[in-house]
Amino acid sequence: MNAHLPLIADITDPQLTQALQHKLDHKTKPLGSLGRLEQLALRLGQIQGTASPRLEQPQMVVFAGDHGLAARGVSAYPSDVTWQMVENFLAGGAAVSVLARQHGLALTVVDCGVARDIAPREAAPGQPSLLLRKVAPGTNDASQGPAMSVGQCAQALTNGMELVRALPGNALLLGEMGIANTSVASLLLARLCGLSLAECTGAGTGLDAAGIERKRAVLQQALDVNAAATAPLDALAALGGYEVATMVGAVLQAAAERRVILVDGFITSAAVLVASRLQPHVLQRCVFAHRSGERGHQLMLAQMQAEPLLDLGLRLGEGSGAALAWPLLPSACAILREMASFEAAGVSGQTAAA
Template identity: 80%
Template structure:
């Protein structure tokens, strides 16, 4: 496929001097070396991303991208496609898990209709309330088990939409979320194709399929891989196997990374979007913090594939498999705490505390 889309160049954040200053600052806080465990490398990572020894997370944005999938008609999910638009309404009404958590933690919530098979009534933006952006490429993708889910032009449009959405959002932190019945199938397909992992190891129960349902899902996904066997490059695979919301998230990640925003990655589907973005621009991973390890089996394989990048180890392990950005929201206070430690915790010298026993 030929893609008419400009991919931003993501620079290497490696700055030996800044890293040394940050590590010195962390090591000389009033605590034993390493006593704050994984909060310390998290603080280091945020300081590196933001280029500051006293980082401040400002105007954090929760971005939830939603779309429908032609594959859903093949029974790859325990829920009907109508749940996609119904959950979008739930997000906007404030009743979904991500809505509740965004309110709790002061995260601005933006929901993007990337390709939902229903039109939503436009509503005025209200400060402090979730906002809806309509960036619909089409009302759902084609069935990937019979051929490409998207055309190259559609995929490029979704990428451009994601970049444009992030360009127009304030702040220096982006939390990723998604909604789309059938999109664990998309993540499984991308993981299998781009990482060469057997499909059976990439595919789980998603929204709650029983054993027979998982077997049916795997059979359908095998058909999708075969129908698109020539789509092996990242953008080709994304167009052939992906969804509009995943492609929009890829664009959002690329733009956020180019702006040196902290990117908080939720679960399996958003990690698949990061995988594609990183295949296009590897330094994307320097800007990412992985919020949690999903109960979906493919997520562990995906995170393991990102090693040796240390931030591929997720902050939380709570058996989550909801999506929406819920895990990213739950992890958010850890990022805030890491920044507060860097900015506010006293050094041994400033506090007049001895650094070792006499």
């Protein structure tokens, strides 16, 4: 594969970790009383390499693409919904558009491989922007052969790396759109983790029981016809989507730059799974926003030893869960930077007898 992937260094720093924990333990509160927020603060300090982390110019990027598998009835919605939702994102009417606007997140939508051409446009200040990085108008049907060629996969990876290099800020929030992309996530989970499709496959956009069985049968065909594609990049090319491959490149680049990566749900986690199989230290830079209602997501999180911030039964995608979890991150940073210690505030600490 021609894409030159960055090397992701180990950022483990025991001395910094000890300093961060000491700082948290001596804030004006009972030990550990801020719960998971303290763990989050510790992770953000480790990613940024400082005891006073700051998040600047956060970027929500929604990667969009279509899938040949959609023609096999693996989704409750037609593939036209992909381009229609892209237009909805740009018009400001989608859930992620609303949440990005609420929380001051710059929103960029990337056409990685939508089947219909999206008209280029100039974004007004503060409005969602569109990047055209289309490799092809949708992937091939993975149940009949590879979804994309090795060269197409490499181009998508390169596109993802280049677009992150051009983005400001130090935090990347992942979102996606693509009818049938829960099928892609299920396939990648099954192939890379050696799990059965029965464990990995759920309702996606809302299939009934018969629809889920039909979906599993189609996905089994995809695994069988691409049986030789077992290495991470081979599996990505054979089973993946252009939006997922572009996201893998984006994750690798963001990790190389030590940006905080806020991961949304099942599909974005699949991109991180692939990236982590290429470069394991990617996971040191990731914060997982939520545990989705999609069947395979819990298994995927377990494979990456990830503990998400929220569990709200979400399964919309788009980056909506990442946007909802986002306010916890600047809050954790602010606690580290601004909350007083017992000594500084003149507050008595815990007594030895307690």
